Amino acid sequence: MQITLLSVLDYAGVAxxxxxxxxxxxxxxxxxxxxxxxxxxxxxxGGTLRDxxxxxxxxxxxxxxxxxxxxxxxxxxxxTRGRGVHEKTLLWLDAAGLCVYAVxxxxxxxxxxxxxxxxxxxxxxxxxxxxxxxxxxxxxxxILLRRELYITPAIVSAGVFIVMRTLSMDWTxxxxxxxxxxFIVRAGxxxxxxxxxxxxxxxxxx
Numbered sequence: 001m002q003i004t005l006l007s008v009l010d011y012a013g014v015a016x017x018x019x020x021x022x023x024x025x026x027x028x029x030x031x032x033x034x035x036x037x038x039x040x041x042x043x044x045x046g047g048t049l050r051d052x053x054x055x056x057x058x059x060x061x062x063x064x065x066x067x068x069x070x071x072x073x074x075x076x077x078x079x080t081r082g083r084g085v086h087e088k089t090l091l092w093l094d095a096a097g098l099c100v101y102a103v104x105x106x107x108x109x110x111x112x113x114x115x116x117x118x119x120x121x122x123x124x125x126x127x128x129x130x131x132x133x134x135x136x137x138x139x140x141x142x143i144l145l146r147r148e149l150y151i152t153p154a155i156v157s158a159g160v161f162i163v164m165r166t167l168s169m170d171w172t173x174x175x176x177x178x179x180x181x182x183f184i185v186r187a188g189x190x191x192x193x194x195x196x197x198x199x200x201x202x203x204x205x206x
Contacts, residue, residue, distance in 0.1 A: 005172060006111075010047075010059070010104045011069060016097030017130050018043035018070040022077035023090045024138050032078045038134060039074035040067060045130035050105050050122050054114055091190050094131055095153070099182035102127035102157035103175050107165075116162045123158025124151055147198060149189035157182030 021042030025035040044060045044067070051058045060066040105126025109119040128144075128151055135142045143150045161178035165171070188194040 005175070006104065006107055009100055009107075009175065011066070013097050013101035013104050014043040014047070014066050015069050015073050016093055016100065017046075018073040019077055020090055020094045020097060020131070021070075021134050022074040023093065024134055024140070025074075026077060027090070028138055032075065035074040035078045036071050038137070039077070040070040041137065042130040042134040043070040043073075045133045046101060046126040046128060047105065047130075049129045050109065050126045053125070054109055054112060054118075054122060056108070056112060088190075095183060095186040095190060098127045098131070098150070098154055098186060099157040099179045101130075102154040102182060103161045103178050106158040106161050107171075107175070110162065110165060116166055119162050120155060120158045123161070124154040127154035127157070147195045149185055149194050149196065152196065153182040153186035153189070156185050 018039035021038035021040070022035045024042075025038040028034075030038070047059055050056075102123040104123075106119045106123030108126075109122040110116065114122065132142055132144065134140075157178045159178075160181050161174050164174035164177065185194070
């Protein structure tokens, strides 16, 4: 059951990020090939980095279904969304994918015997790296440079999941609670501009 659920979440995370990548291509008025490229790089970018770092076979190389899902999502976005893309749609899709993929990344690392602390790091990288690549390729300011919570929700989702699994909580409950808590944090950043305190350099004493 765990393997099946992990696979479902993995595909859901890839599809959601792929949609956010395709929507970015729509904002840039690109052609369908660019839609597929943006969807694929956003959908599998974070998971690729994770697998390379933990010395695991790159997931989409072994299973072409992920690339197929990204391509299908991209074409559907191209055909149905047209040019009427709302920034909020992109933000909420990205938020959902962020939290789901953080749990997926942490779960995969944990299943391979990686230390729990590193599993949290892998979850955060899995969730954020695809979006970073998307923004760079689109010439958009990286989400990391904005004073809003983005990496933090991913860490929350990955961290809560790892703690609950370490305490032997059921996999389904652990993943559901972890995704929900991370999404609440990200939703607060989107809706109410939650952010961490910014660094302020010491004042020079004259």
